[in-house]
Amino acid sequence: MQKYSAFGLLRHALSHHENWPAAWRSPDPQSNYDVIVVGGGGHGLATAYYLAKNHGIRKVAVLEKGYLGGGNTGRNTTIIRSNYLWDEAAQLYEFALKLWEGLSQELNFNVMFSQRGVFNLGHSLQDMRDIERRVNANRLNGIDGVVLNPAEIKEKIPLLNCSQSSRYPVLGASWQPRGGTARHDAVAWGYARAADALGVDLIQQTEVTGIRVVNGNVTGVETRRGFIGADKVACVTAGNSGVMAGMAGLRLPIESHPLQALVSEPLRPCLDTVVMSNAVHGYISQSDKGDLVIGAGIDRYNGYGQRGSFSVVEHTIQAICELFPAFSRVRMNRQWGGIVDTCPDACPIISKTPVGGLYFNCGWGTGGFKSTPGSGYVFADTVANDDAHPLAKPFSIDRFYSGALIDEHGAAGVAH
Amino acid sequence: MLQIYCPYCREMREEEEFSYSGEAHIKRPDNPEALSDEEWGDYLFFRKNPRGLHCEMWQHTVACRRYFNVVRDTVSYEIHETYPIGSQPSKMTDAALGSTD
Numbered sequence: 001m002q003k004y005s006a007f008g009l010l011r012h013a014l015s016h017h018e019n020w021p022a023a024w025r026s027p028d029p030q031s032n033y034d035v036i037v038v039g040g041g042g043h044g045l046a047t048a049y050y051l052a053k054n055h056g057i058r059k060v061a062v063l064e065k066g067y068l069g070g071g072n073t074g075r076n077t078t079i080i081r082s083n084y085l086w087d088e089a090a091q092l093y094e095f096a097l098k099l100w101e102g103l104s105q106e107l108n109f110n111v112m113f114s115q116r117g118v119f120n121l122g123h124s125l126q127d128m129r130d131i132e133r134r135v136n137a138n139r140l141n142g143i144d145g146v147v148l149n150p151a152e153i154k155e156k157i158p159l160l161n162c163s164q165s166s167r168y169p170v171l172g173a174s175w176q177p178r179g180g181t182a183r184h185d186a187v188a189w190g191y192a193r194a195a196d197a198l199g200v201d202l203i204q205q206t207e208v209t210g211i212r213v214v215n216g217n218v219t220g221v222e223t224r225r226g227f228i229g230a231d232k233v234a235c236v237t238a239g240n241s242g243v244m245a246g247m248a249g250l251r252l253p254i255e256s257h258p259l260q261a262l263v264s265e266p267l268r269p270c271l272d273t274v275v276m277s278n279a280v281h282g283y284i285s286q287s288d289k290g291d292l293v294i295g296a297g298i299d300r301y302n303g304y305g306q307r308g309s310f311s312v313v314e315h316t317i318q319a320i321c322e323l324f325p326a327f328s329r330v331r332m333n334r335q336w337g338g339i340v341d342t343c344p345d346a347c348p349i350i351s352k353t354p355v356g357g358l359y360f361n362c363g364w365g366t367g368g369f370k371s372t373p374g375s376g377y378v379f380a381d382t383v384a385n386d387d388a389h390p391l392a393k394p395f396s397i398d399r400f401y402s403g404a405l406i407d408e409h410g411a412a413g414v415a416h
Numbered sequence: 417m418l419q420i421y422c423p424y425c426r427e428m429r430e431e432e433e434f435s436y437s438g439e440a441h442i443k444r445p446d447n448p449e450a451l452s453d454e455e456w457g458d459y460l461f462f463r464k465n466p467r468g469l470h471c472e473m474w475q476h477t478v479a480c481r482r483y484f485n486v487v488r489d490t491v492s493y494e495i496h497e498t499y500p501i502g503s504q505p506s507k508m509t510d511a512a513l514g515s516t517d
């Protein structure tokens with residue numbers, strides 16, 4: 001792997017940037033692997049990277065039906081934060097946030113992690129009670145958080161409508177200064193390049209169509225390019241996870257829903273933080289390119305179509321215009337949907353399964369981008385040791401039988 | 417935007433008039449006390465979530481407020497039929513209906 005550096009940039013300038021090497025190989029699949037990771041999104045690529053780096057497993061392949069990062073990783077609004085309510089979730093997301101803080105150096109790839117802070121607005125007394133409770137819980141877990149009043153918010157977000165006469169007045173907010181955003185593609189590409197350098201085969205345009213199980217143990221996967229053997233198979237396929245589980249005769253407590261987002265035409269810098277509101281349901285930030293990045297809610301119906309209904313987008317735009325009247329005349333450029341895998345308790349599943357050598361990492365729903373490094377890290381550990389990483393243990397699929405759910409509907413109440 | 421036919425109002429109306437209520441034909445266990453943790457977990461949390469035809473409940477929230485069932489394709493979103501609670505779809509294949517009630 002050629003190391004990226006300022007010096008390299010200068011050197012390549014001399015040859016008009018025409019001699020940059022490819023960031024990763026495109027090998028044909030081998031007949032057998034130690035571990036096959038199904039799904040080349042951020043979580044799958046991170047899993048492969050940590051399998052190779054932390055556990056020395058080198059015969060690893062990532063099988064992706066489309067192109068790397070073309071799923072939710074490349075479709076999300078990139079909000080990163082760790083201010084979840086319950087200890088189990090807070091610790092998992094905070095572990096990921098700490099990895100984000102060193103990720104560009106770790107991968108030698110600029111993932112444009114920007115700790116511009118995240119605001120969660122409260123619009124009612126109950127919202128404010130919930131916010132105070134969550135911030136207190138966060139601080140007990142060593143996670144940064146502050147409760148702000150409307151005057152303090154107004155000072156930090158001048159364009160926000162803090163008038164007390166609006167339909168849903170802003171009564172306060174929680175603020176996590178260490179939260180922020182990152183560049184979605186760069187995360188996939190950075191992990192892909194670093195994994196490839198450790199010998200991981202990244203195999204695109206190769207859909208997995210079956211999981212072969214012999215005597216209760218996985219032996220490999222059927223693909224559009226034939227059978228590929230593996231000792232272990234790790235599925236990280238987001239919205240398609242229920243279908244994948246079905247291939248091995250398993251069921252998951254997951255429902256797939258469309259989640260939409262949209263971006264505006266580029267504007268001059270006007271919003272230097274991330275603002276989200278559960279109550280009016282919208283969230284917004286401004287990308288480095290200048291576009292406003294706006295996330296909508298999920299469509300309530302199950303769907304695999306990577307598109308949703310206009311009424312959901314309209315509802316979100318109403319919320320954004322209510323919060324930021326100045327944006328009411330901004331034109332929108334593009335709108336799209338991804339398929340998110342929602343769990344009954346709004347928490348992920350990172351788990352072994354009743355099939356030997358088969359693992360699932362899914363159920364991140366509307367908010368898994370923020371956990372990409374942590375998810376890959378603890379899942380790789382779980383797969384390598386055939387035993388749950390301590391941070392992953394509470395997220396086993398068994399919780400839906402034992403009743404030990406981790407209800408994050410409050411902290412994950414807005415889709416992000 | 418879906419256009420949904422309410423079998424009670426007998427009219428085609430816009431999706432915004434309705435609310436979605438999840439998988440249809442889930443039968444409450446006759447004897448909950450007798451269920452194992454696995455069976456109870458299955459009943460509460462595990463849904464079919466198929467990629468393809470799906471039997472689901474909708475409520476006509478802003479009009480008759482009654483629940484009914486819909487057969488919808490979860491990939492194309494095309495609605496194949498709507499029918500009242502307590503009846504079975506006419507065109508569904510057994511595979512899509514599944515073995516669990």
Ligand SMILES: Cc1cc2nc3c(=O)[nH]c(=O)nc-3n(C[C@H](O)[C@H](O)[C@H](O)COP(=O)(O)OP(=O)(O)OC[C@H]3O[C@@H](n4cnc5c(N)ncnc54)[C@H](O)[C@@H]3O)c2cc1C
Binds near residue numbers: 073208259364369
């Ligand atoms: C509109 C939108 C906004 C969001 N906003 C945020 C946000 O602000 N913050 C946040 O933290 N999260 C957000 N999320 C959620 C976040 O995007 C996801 O939780 C996260 O990206 C999931 O990563 P992943 O790698 O597991 O999934 P993906 O990136 O979807 O990767 C799964 C991959 O598996 C592949 N695959 C599926 N089936 C097969 C098969 N049979 N064979 C081979 N490959 C297969 C797919 O092609 C896909 O590339 C948002 C999601 C959406 C849709």
Ligand SMILES: [Zn+2]
Binds near residue numbers: 424481
């Ligand atoms: Zn009706």
